[in-house]
Amino acid sequence: MGADALGRDAPELGAHVRGQPADRHAAGPDVLDPPAGRAAHRRARGDGLGRDLPPPRPAAAAQHRPAQPGSRGPPPVSAAARSSAGAGTGSGAGSGAGSGAPGLAARRAAARLLAGVTEQRRTLAELTAAGGPLDPLPPAERARATAIAAGVLRRLPALDAVLAPMLRKAPPAAVRDALRIAAWEMLVDGVAGYAAVDGAVRQVRASGRHGHLAGLTNAVARRLSRDGPAAWAARPEPALPGWLHKPVARAWGADAAAAIARAHEAPAPLDLTPRAPAEDAALAAELGAEALPTGSLRLAEPGQVSALPGYAQGRWWVQDAAAALPVRLLGDVAGLRVLDLCAAPGGKTMQLAAAGARVTAVDLSDARLQRLRENLARTALQAEVVVADALHWAPEAPVDAVVLDAPCSATGTLRRHPDLPYARPAPDLGPLFALQAALIDRALGWLKPGGRLLYCTCSLLPREGEAQADAALQRHPGLSVAVQRPDGTEDGWWTPEGHLRLRPDFWPGRGHLDGFFATVLAKTEG
Numbered sequence: 020m021g022a023d024a025l026g027r028d029a030p031e032l033g034a035h036v037r038g039q040p041a042d043r044h045a046a047g048p049d050v051l052d053p054p055a056g057r058a059a060h061r062r063a064r065g066d067g068l069g070r071d072l073p074p075p076r077p078a079a080a081a082q083h084r085p086a087q088p089g090s091r092g093p094p095p096v097s098a099a100a101r102s103s104a105g106a107g108t109g110s111g112a113g114s115g116a117g118s119g120a121p122g123l124a125a126r127r128a129a130a131r132l133l134a135g136v137t138e139q140r141r142t143l144a145e146l147t148a149a150g151g152p153l154d155p156l157p158p159a160e161r162a163r164a165t166a167i168a169a170g171v172l173r174r175l176p177a178l179d180a181v182l183a184p185m186l187r188k189a190p191p192a193a194v195r196d197a198l199r200i201a202a203w204e205m206l207v208d209g210v211a212g213y214a215a216v217d218g219a220v221r222q223v224r225a226s227g228r229h230g231h232l233a234g235l236t237n238a239v240a241r242r243l244s245r246d247g248p249a250a251w252a253a254r255p256e257p258a259l260p261g262w263l264h265k266p267v268a269r270a271w272g273a274d275a276a277a278a279i280a281r282a283h284e285a286p287a288p289l290d291l292t293p294r295a296p297a298e299d300a301a302l303a304a305e306l307g308a309e310a311l312p313t314g315s316l317r318l319a320e321p322g323q324v325s326a327l328p329g330y331a332q333g334r335w336w337v338q339d340a341a342a343a344l345p346v347r348l349l350g351d352v353a354g355l356r357v358l359d360l361c362a363a364p365g366g367k368t369m370q371l372a373a374a375g376a377r378v379t380a381v382d383l384s385d386a387r388l389q390r391l392r393e394n395l396a397r398t399a400l401q402a403e404v405v406v407a408d409a410l411h412w413a414p415e416a417p418v419d420a421v422v423l424d425a426p427c428s429a430t431g432t433l434r435r436h437p438d439l440p441y442a443r444p445a446p447d448l449g450p451l452f453a454l455q456a457a458l459i460d461r462a463l464g465w466l467k468p469g470g471r472l473l474y475c476t477c478s479l480l481p482r483e484g485e486a487q488a489d490a491a492l493q494r495h496p497g498l499s500v501a502v503q504r505p506d507g508t509e510d511g512w513w514t515p516e517g518h519l520r521l522r523p524d525f526w527p528g529r530g531h532l533d534g535f536f537a538t539v540l541a542k543t544e545g
C-alpha cells in the first residue's frame with residue numbers, strides 16, 4: 020500500500036504511495052489548501068455570521084410512530100421542530116437530494132460519507148473529491164456534511180456504545196447512520212434534541228427504501244434525547260485502533276496511548292507558518308492568532324482560509340505546528356544547497372526557501388507538485404521542482420543537506436483524519452518501512468562530507484521514526500545525530516538519543532500537536 024497505508028490519499032494524507040495517482044485534495048501532513056474549517060461548519064449551521072442561512076423552512080409534517088410503550092420521551096418532535104428544525108441541523112439551503120427541508124441535504128450527504136468510509140473503506144478525501152457525490156451541494160452544505168461525517172467518525176465507538184442499548188437489533192445502515200448523526204448532534208455538537216430527532220426522522224423518511232422505519236427512528240432518537248446525556252457521561256474511554264495501540268503503549272506506556280486517543284477526539288486547530296518570522300507578532304495581531312513558542316501561528320476558529328489577512332500576499336502557509344518543526348532542526352540553512360526529497364505539497368520546501376536555502380524539490384507525484392508550484396507562486400518563493408521517483412533519480416552533484424519527509428503511515432495526523440482507522444482498518448506497513456530505509460540510504464549517498472540528512476515522518480510508530488534512525492546509524496558507520504534544538508521546544512519532546520518525538524497528547528493547554536518524528540543525521544567530515 021505504501022506511503023499511505025492508512026490512506027494518505029485522504030484529505031491531507033496524500034498520494035504518498037509510489038505508483039498511486041495523487042489525489043487533488045491530498046495535501047500531505049502540512050495542509051496547504053484551505054480546508055473546510057470549523058467556521059464554515061458553523062456558518063453552515065447558521066450560528067456564525069448566518070449569511071449562508073435563509074430563513075428556516077417548516078419541516079415536513081411527521082407521522083411518527085409512538086415511542087416504545089412506557090417510554091417518556093419529549094413531546095412529539097414535529098411540533099417543536101417545525102419552528103426551528105434548521106437551527107442546528109444544516110444550512111437551510113434546502114438544496115441537493117431534492118430535500119426541500121432545512122439541513123436534510125447535508126445530513127443525507129453525511130450519511131453517504133459515513134457509509135462510504137465504514138462500508139466501502141474509502142477515505143473522506145476520496146469521497147469528497149471533485150466529481151464525487153457531494154458535487155451537487157452548495158459549499159455550505161458540503162462543509163456541513165463533511166463536518167458531520169468527520170465528527171461522527173471521531174467519536175464513533177462512543178456514539179455506538181450509547182445507541183446500542185436503545186436498539187433491540189441492528190437496524191439497516193440508513194437508520195443506523197441517521198441515529199449516529201443525531202447522537203453526535205445532540206451529544207457533541209450542541210444541537211437541540213428535538214431538532215436532531217426531527218432531522219433523523221426526516222432523513223430516514225427521505226431514504227425511500229427504509230422510510231417505513233421513520234417511526235422506529237423517532238422512538239430511538241427521542242429516547243436518545245432523553246437518556247443520551249447520562250449515557251454519554253458514562254461512555255467508554257476512547258482508544259487507539261488495536262494495531263496502533265500496541266506499539267504506542269509499548270513505546271510510551273498505556274497512559275500515553277490513552278491520552279493520545281483522547282487528543283484525537285478534538286478537531287485540530289489551524290496552524291500557519293509565517294514566511295518572514297520577523298513578522299510573527301504583526302501577523303498574529305492581524306489574524307487574531309496565538310503566536311506559538313515554536314514560531315507557528317494558531318487559529319482556533321479560522322473561517323475561510325483564503326479570506327484570511329495575508330493569504331493572497333503569500334505571507335504564510337498552512338502547516339501544523341508539529342510539521343513546521345523538523346526543518347528548524349537544521350539550524351541556519353541560508354545559502355546551502357538542499358534537496359527536499361519527498362516535497363509535495365511543499366510546506367518544508369517553502370520553509371527552506373524562505374530561510375535562504377537553494378532548494379530542489381523532488382516528488383514522484385506531478386499532481387501534488389502542481390500544488391507545490393502554486394504554493395511557491397503565492398508565496399513568491401523559489402525552488403527547482405523535479406517530478407521523479409527518488410529511488411531512481413539522483414542529483415548531479417553532492418548536496419549540503421537532504422530533507423526526507425518520508426512517506427509513512429500518517430498515524431500522527433489521525434486527529435485530522437478520523438476516517439483513516441475505518442477506511443484502512445488493517446494497513447500493511449511492511450512495504451513502507453522498507454521504502455523509508457531505502458530512501459534514507461539513497462539520500463545519505465548524496466551528501467557532501469559533513470552534509471546532513473533531516474529524516475522525519477508524521478507517524479506515531481517508532482518503527483517509522485526512532486527505529487529507522489537507529490538502524491541507519493547502525494548501517495552507516497561515521498553517521499551521527501546532529502540536531503539543533505529550535506527555540507520553543509520542550510524538554511519532554513526530545514528522546515535520550517537526541518531525536519525530536521512529538522505526540523498528539525503534547526501541548527494539552529494549547530490545542531495539541533500532530534504526531535511527528537524528526538532527526539538530523541550528519542555524515543563525518545572529510
Ligand SMILES: C[S@@+](CC[C@H](N)C(=O)[O-])C[C@H]1O[C@@H](n2cnc3c(N)ncnc32)[C@H](O)[C@@H]1O
Binds near residue numbers: 022383425
Ligand atoms: C509526507 S509527504 C511530504 C510532505 C511534504 N514534505 C511537505 O512538507 O509538504 C510524502 C511525499 O512523498 C512522495 N513520495 C512517495 N514516494 C516517493 C518516491 N519514491 N520518490 C519521490 N517522492 C515520493 C509522495 O508523493 C508525497 O508527496
